Amino acid sequence: MQRKETKETVIVLDTNLIVSHIWGSPNAATIMQAIRDRANLVPVVSLEMLQELKETLAKPKIEKKVGKDIASEFAKELMVYAKYIEPRKKVDVCEDPDDNMLFECAAEAGAEYIISGDKAVLAVKEYLGTKVVSPQEFIGKILNAR
Numbered sequence: 001m002q003r004k005e006t007k008e009t010v011i012v013l014d015t016n017l018i019v020s021h022i023w024g025s026p027n028a029a030t031i032m033q034a035i036r037d038r039a040n041l042v043p044v045v046s047l048e049m050l051q052e053l054k055e056t057l058a059k060p061k062i063e064k065k066v067g068k069d070i071a072s073e074f075a076k077e078l079m080v081y082a083k084y085i086e087p088r089k090k091v092d093v094c095e096d097p098d099d100n101m102l103f104e105c106a107a108e109a110g111a112e113y114i115i116s117g118d119k120a121v122l123a124v125k126e127y128l129g130t131k132v133v134s135p136q137e138f139i140g141k142i143l144n145a146r
Contacts, residue, residue, distance in 0.1 A: 009142070010042050010083075012106045014099075014116035015053050017135055022057075022066055022074065027135040031115065034143050035081050043082040044109040048101045050075075085109045093127055096120040106130040113138060 013031075021028035035041045045053075053075055056062065066074075087104035094100050099121050102114050107128050114132045116122060124132050133141070 008040050008042055009113070010044055010109050010111040011138075012045075012049075012102050012109070012111045012114040012130075013043050014102055014114065014118055014121060015049070015056050016117045017115055018053060018074070018078070019056060019062065020117060020135070022062060025135070027139060030139050030143070031135055041081075043078070044085045044105055044111060045079075045082045046085050046087055046101060046105040046108075049105060050079075052098075052101070053078075083109070091127075093124055094120055095123065103127050103130070113142065 017028050017031065021032050035043060057072070057075060085105050085108050087101075087108040089104065089107065091100050091103050091107065093103050096118070099116075099118060102116070102121060103124070105111070106114050107130070111130050114121065114127075114130055115135055115138050116132065117134060122132055122134060126132060
């Protein structure tokens with residue numbers, strides 16, 4: 001299937017969304033399929049985010065569920081569609097300091113959305129023009145509106 005072309009929407013995906021996809025979440029699957037199908041949905045990632053994803057996917061609970069090779073292939077597939085960003089500025093906006101990397105990446109890339117199921121991330125709501133939304137909200141307000 002050819003990807004649809006329209007105005008680019010830059011997004012940051014929290015690791016919990018990717019893990020939810022692996023566990024079979026329909027909302028996460030819808031977002032990941034939209035990324036594959038729509039050239040205008042552009043996920044951005046930083047080295048710190050990729051390291052967290054790699055560590056998370058290597059956890060025994062996840063490897064046992066999907067296998068080491070599938071988790072590794074999933075991370076590689078994500079990079080087919082993602083743009084690599086190296087944030088130049090550290091920020092401190094989230095209650096959980098480990099989640100600040102999402103806001104750093106979003107700020108550097110000028111992302112429109114951070115998509116997360118994490119309550120600490122969602123509590124920020126907006127940062128420098130980047131809206132923080134749940135997967136359900138992204139599907140309902142953004143994907144279904146296009």
